[in-house]
Amino acid sequence: MGEILTKLNQYSKSDIYPFHMPGHKRNFSDSPLQDLYRLDITEIDGFDDLHEPEGLILDSMRKASALYQADETFFLVNGSTAGNLAAISATVSEKQKILMGRNSHKSAYHAVYLRNADPVYLYPDYLKQFQFWGSVTPKEVETNLLQNPECKAVFLTSPTYEGIVSDVEKIAEITHRYQIPLIVDEAHGAHFGLDPRFPKSAIQLGADLVIQSLHKTMPSPTQTALLHIKGNLVDRDRLKKFLKIYQSSSPSYLFVAGIDEAIHYVERNRNKLFTALSDHLYEFYQRAKELKSFEILSNGDQTSFFNYDRSRIVIGVRSHQITGKELLQVLLEKYHLQLEMAGMYHVTAISGIMDTKEGFDRLIDALIDLDQTLSNQDKMIRFYEVPESEHFLDKQESIMSPGDADSYLFEKVKLDEAEGRIAADYIYLYPPGSPIIVPGEVIKGKLILLLKQYCNMGLVVRGVSEGEDKEIHVLQKNFSECKK
Ligand SMILES: Cc1ncc(COP(=O)(O)O)c(C=O)c1O
Numbered sequence: 001m002g003e004i005l006t007k008l009n010q011y012s013k014s015d016i017y018p019f020h021m022p023g024h025k026r027n028f029s030d031s032p033l034q035d036l037y038r039l040d041i042t043e044i045d046g047f048d049d050l051h052e053p054e055g056l057i058l059d060s061m062r063k064a065s066a067l068y069q070a071d072e073t074f075f076l077v078n079g080s081t082a083g084n085l086a087a088i089s090a091t092v093s094e095k096q097k098i099l100m101g102r103n104s105h106k107s108a109y110h111a112v113y114l115r116n117a118d119p120v121y122l123y124p125d126y127l128k129q130f131q132f133w134g135s136v137t138p139k140e141v142e143t144n145l146l147q148n149p150e151c152k153a154v155f156l157t158s159p160t161y162e163g164i165v166s167d168v169e170k171i172a173e174i175t176h177r178y179q180i181p182l183i184v185d186e187a188h189g190a191h192f193g194l195d196p197r198f199p200k201s202a203i204q205l206g207a208d209l210v211i212q213s214l215h216k217t218m219p220s221p222t223q224t225a226l227l228h229i230k231g232n233l234v235d236r237d238r239l240k241k242f243l244k245i246y247q248s249s250s251p252s253y254l255f256v257a258g259i260d261e262a263i264h265y266v267e268r269n270r271n272k273l274f275t276a277l278s279d280h281l282y283e284f285y286q287r288a289k290e291l292k293s294f295e296i297l298s299n300g301d302q303t304s305f306f307n308y309d310r311s312r313i314v315i316g317v318r319s320h321q322i323t324g325k326e327l328l329q330v331l332l333e334k335y336h337l338q339l340e341m342a343g344m345y346h347v348t349a350i351s352g353i354m355d356t357k358e359g360f361d362r363l364i365d366a367l368i369d370l371d372q373t374l375s376n377q378d379k380m381i382r383f384y385e386v387p388e389s390e391h392f393l394d395k396q397e398s399i400m401s402p403g404d405a406d407s408y409l410f411e412k413v414k415l416d417e418a419e420g421r422i423a424a425d426y427i428y429l430y431p432p433g434s435p436i437i438v439p440g441e442v443i444k445g446k447l448i449l450l451l452k453q454y455c456n457m458g459l460v461v462r463g464v465s466e467g468e469d470k471e472i473h474v475l476q477k478n479f480s481e482c483k484k
Contacts, residue, residue: 004253008253008257009043018041021250022037022041022114023035023249024405026038026040037175039253040253040375042250043250043251045153051243051244052081054384060260063260064259068226069193070210071229071230072229074227076247076257077224078247079223079224080105080185082243082246083211083212083227084185085110085246086239086242088153089114089181091209092115092123093119094115095116096117097118097150097477098153099119099121099145099154100155100409101121101122102121102122103157104185106428106435108157109426109435109438110313116403120169121396122156123393123395124140126245127297128304129295130297131344132164134304134305135167135304135305135306136158136171137167141174141175141423145178152180154171154175154181155185156183157187158189159312160347160432161341162312162314163190165189165305168202170207170232172205178237181234182207182209186212187211187213190216192212192309197274197278207275208229209228209234211227212226212427213257214226217351217353219262219265219354220258224259227243228390246468273353276352284364291367292318293318293321293374294317294371294407295322297316311351312467313363314348314349315348320345323338324344324345324346325342325458326346327370328341329368330370331370334366337362337366342430343433344453344457344459358470394421394444395412399440402439405440406484407483407484408424408475409479410473410476411473411475412473413474414466415464416470418442418472421443422442423439423473424438424439424473425472425473427461427472428462428463429454429461431461443474451464459474
């Protein structure tokens with residue numbers, strides 16, 4: 001057991017009466033959550049303060065930075081969302097430019113909006129067969145920085161939701177030539193850098209700020225994450241200031257203890273844990289070779305990306321016999337396997353060091369079983385045509401920044417009537433939560449087709465109203481005369 005949990009346990013057993021927050025008073029024995037409440041406190045005497053750590057939490061943060069080889073690590077109790085908000089806020093201000101992946105998570109866009117910064121977009125390569133983003137190339141970063149040397153930071157996502165990794169080492173080298181920091185959203189890679197069989201963490205490869213959702217791939221409670229810093233390109237006081245702004249002033253010790261436990265456990269058991277994961281994955285990918293109707297993403301597809309995290313299992317449907325959503329549904333209903341997300345013709349499963357061999361066996365057995373059914377169909381049936389538009393390949397036309405777009409009045413229009421209008425809100429598939437349309441961008445006809453296709457396929461499209469009408473928010477036609 002880690003030090004923090006040990007101390008919480010001792011406190012809960014002591015005779016100290018809690019005339020302090022939280023209001024459950026650790027005494028809600030009628031609740032099934034009582035085992036958690038027993039340990040749930042916020043800053044009180046004898047415990048440390050997440051915002052000004054000096055004792056227990058500081059020690060634990062130091063253990064985390066040693067494990068990941070960072071100069072300093074901050075605990076986040078509001079997910080990577082808080083990390084992205086703080087990292088971008090600390091490095092760019094009003095009207096300053098940031099070079100960022102167009103495939104960034106909405107939290108990065110929200111930071112740009114809050115700071116009213118000016119985003120310049122990096123367009124990653126594109127995996128046509130799976131229809132999602134690949135890596136951001138060093139060349140793309142170099143070209144954009146040459147054209148926009150006034151950028152104050154570079155922000156990219158590596159790995160992506162689908163496990164695609166960019167060449168962070170080269171990108172850091174290029175970024176540092178401009179004396180600006182590289183921020184890497186490594187939300188899906190908290191297991192990186194801990195074992196040579198998996199990719200290195202961006203913090204080991206020269207990035208200045210790296211954000212990891214511990215809760216996504218490590219044994220830590222939902223909402224817990226880490227923000228690592230290295231070098232001196234980022235002003236640490238400024239970073240801390242923004243962490244205080246974006247994080248609760250009453251962080252729960254359950255989260256803090258959860259992070260400490262995860263670090264403590266992985267520090268002690270990492271070889272055993274990663275060996276087991278590696279062995280399970282090896283067997284899974286070996287058996288997956290016999291699949292005919294499904295295509296599993298692997299390093300063999302490496303023309304559109306630099307590297308791939310094989311713990312992220314991406315299953316594509318060859319010949320589009322069924323959609324991603326249908327595959328997700330059948331895996332849940334028939335085989336009781338809940339996958340993380342569905343795309344048009346693929347599904348994604350998250351695996352990690354806490355998975356069991358039984359879990360991997362059940363997934364591959366189900367896929368083999370389904371494969372036989374699909375392969376025995378005489379005719380390949382296409383439920384949906386792939387839309388002509390490959391919008392991700394096209395650069396979007398941006399008229400103004402998301403912050404500026406927010407200063408004008410907007411209205412709702414039917415999706416069918418939105419061509420040529422300027423978006424007033426984000427539209428994105430959830431998950432993964434990276435915008436297809438950003439406020440300030442001109443809405444193209446091809447994109448409308450694609451969004452309708454997503455809706456027809458039952459994918460969750462946020463920003464488009466449900467029902468027949470399918471409305472979206474756009475700026476008023478004469479928007480320049482209509483400031484809010
Ligand atoms: C790439 C990426 N970054 C950041 C986040 C936000 O992470 P969190 O849920 O830990 O706030 C997500 C969430 O899914 C994500 O996919």
